[in-house]
Amino acid sequence: MTEYLLYPGCVASVRELGYEMAMRAVFKRLDVKLRQRDDFNCCMPACLVHSVDYKRGLALTSRNLAIAEEEDLPLMTLCSSCFGNLSRAKYLLDSNQDLRRDVNKLLGEVGREYRGKARVEHVVTSIYKDYGPDGVREMSVKPLSGVRAAPFYGCHLFLPQRYSGFDDAEFPQKLDRLIEATGAESVDYHEKTSCCIGCGSFFGDVSEEAGLKLAEIILDDVKASGADAIVATCPFCMMQLEVGQIKLREAKGKEYGIPVIHYVDAFGLSLGVEPSELGLDLRRISVSPLLQKLGRD
Amino acid sequence: MAKALPGKYNPRRLLQRVSNDLPELLRSEELWLCAWCYRCTERCPQGIQPTEIFLLTRNLASEEGRIPKNPKAIIREIMRSGRSVSVPDGFDEWREGYGLPPIGMTISPKAIEEQRKIFGEELLRRLDA
Numbered sequence A: 001m002t003e004y005l006l007y008p009g010c011v012a013s014v015r016e017l018g019y020e021m022a023m024r025a026v027f028k029r030l031d032v033k034l035r036q037r038d039d040f041n042c043c044m045p046a047c048l049v050h051s052v053d054y055k056r057g058l059a060l061t062s063r064n065l066a067i068a069e070e071e072d073l074p075l076m077t078l079c080s081s082c083f084g085n086l087s088r089a090k091y092l093l094d095s096n097q098d099l100r101r102d103v104n105k106l107l108g109e110v111g112r113e114y115r116g117k118a119r120v121e122h123v124v125t126s127i128y129k130d131y132g133p134d135g136v137r138e139m140s141v142k143p144l145s146g147v148r149a150a151p152f153y154g155c156h157l158f159l160p161q162r163y164s165g166f167d168d169a170e171f172p173q174k175l176d177r178l179i180e181a182t183g184a185e186s187v188d189y190h191e192k193t194s195c196c197i198g199c200g201s202f203f204g205d206v207s208e209e210a211g212l213k214l215a216e217i218i219l220d221d222v223k224a225s226g227a228d229a230i231v232a233t234c235p236f237c238m239m240q241l242e243v244g245q246i247k248l249r250e251a252k253g254k255e256y257g258i259p260v261i262h263y264v265d266a267f268g269l270s271l272g273v274e275p276s277e278l279g280l281d282l283r284r285i286s287v288s289p290l291l292q293k294l295g296r297d
Numbered sequence B: 001m002a003k004a005l006p007g008k009y010n011p012r013r014l015l016q017r018v019s020n021d022l023p024e025l026l027r028s029e030e031l032w033l034c035a036w037c038y039r040c041t042e043r044c045p046q047g048i049q050p051t052e053i054f055l056l057t058r059n060l061a062s063e064e065g066r067i068p069k070n071p072k073a074i075i076r077e078i079m080r081s082g083r084s085v086s087v088p089d090g091f092d093e094w095r096e097g098y099g100l101p102p103i104g105m106t107i108s109p110k111a112i113e114e115q116r117k118i119f120g121e122e123l124l125r126r127l128d129a
Helices: A010-015 A017-029 A046-052 A054-071 A080-095 A097-108 A123-130 A132-139 A174-181 A205-225 A235-252 A263-271 A288-293 B011-020 B039-043 B050-063 B069-081 B091-097 B109-119 B121-128
Strands: A003-007 A033-035 A075-077 A120-122 A148-152 A229-232 A260-262
Touching: A003 A054, A010 A017, A010 A235, A017 A260, A017 A263, A046 A054, A046 B050, A046 B069, A054 A075, A054 A080, A054 A097, A054 B050, A054 B109, A075 A080, A075 A123, A080 A097, A080 A120, A080 A235, A120 A123, A123 A132, A123 A174, A123 A263, A132 A174, A132 A263, A148 A174, A148 A205, A174 A263, A205 A235, A229 A235, A229 A263, A235 A260, A260 A263, B011 B050, B039 B050, B069 B109, B069 B121, B109 B121
Parallel strands: A003 A033, A003 A075, A075 A120, A148 A229, A229 A260
Antiparallel strands: none
């Protein structure tokens, strides 16, 4: 039986309950066991905590890796930002022995040590590795035929390649392949590998302004592609692209009406999981048009 | 970020300022605008890792006590609760309504004590300054 050590993360478990529901429903259907711990801390975003102290920030992130080593299970994150921070810490400590020694000195103050054995996965990387497009296709009982889906990769799932090791840095395709395996068509569009800045900019008005501008560029492009929905991998991207639609309606009267779902939603629907079990009624932008198209509203 | 704010943020200019204009840069907004998308680090033909350089440069601003208000507030919340997003009262009941396990148990007081110890007294004081 496949088993992971779940790393819930702040945003997914507080702001994106629909995603957490979908993730749990899908892994339950797949008979994947998710072990939980009560002593992880925040992934300590580099753009925040490492910005005030590089080594202590890295030690705080690595504390989670040290805990994962006690369990001898791969970590699985829901959030691409958690995935990015944890895989960055692992990369830096595995490739620089001096840095590892300094970080372990700090971890030693609380009786912990990073040994280099932790493995870091994300919900999407684990699905790709454990089943792959062929496995997803074989398990599909209610394929998403006729749906045109716009993949939105998010940054830290695949960038930088040396940290994530998941996909090509300039021309990622794995999310497209996983989407096609659910029976949907994966739509190509220019902005599909763009940054939404949702997980990396916390500077007040400037970040708001920049985030909204990027959301508009991305949403305009998705709209022009004629896609029925955006399929994302990260809870921050989902928030930016949903809240962006609400704000752009208020600010500019723009009506996008583009459902934003996570890949586990698409996978879950193809597995025959009910939309209510996937928490799709919690989405900020109604997914009814998508479900109607599938005859599952 | 460079695409969203072309006049305000440019990673090439930021790198130049790290070597040519450091004292001013440490007081500037631009230093905090990198949203760590890692595209410059991925593409740099010289293998420089600008994202890491920007983080280390922010450390210098931090040592001068210059941590912008919003990032400081979020780090303070992380050190208080173990999470970057504060959990509202009664949240576990709400989660239970969706069939989700309680969140209150996912970060123990011991974990918060350990993270505060690793972060250290000096930095905790810097957050309160």
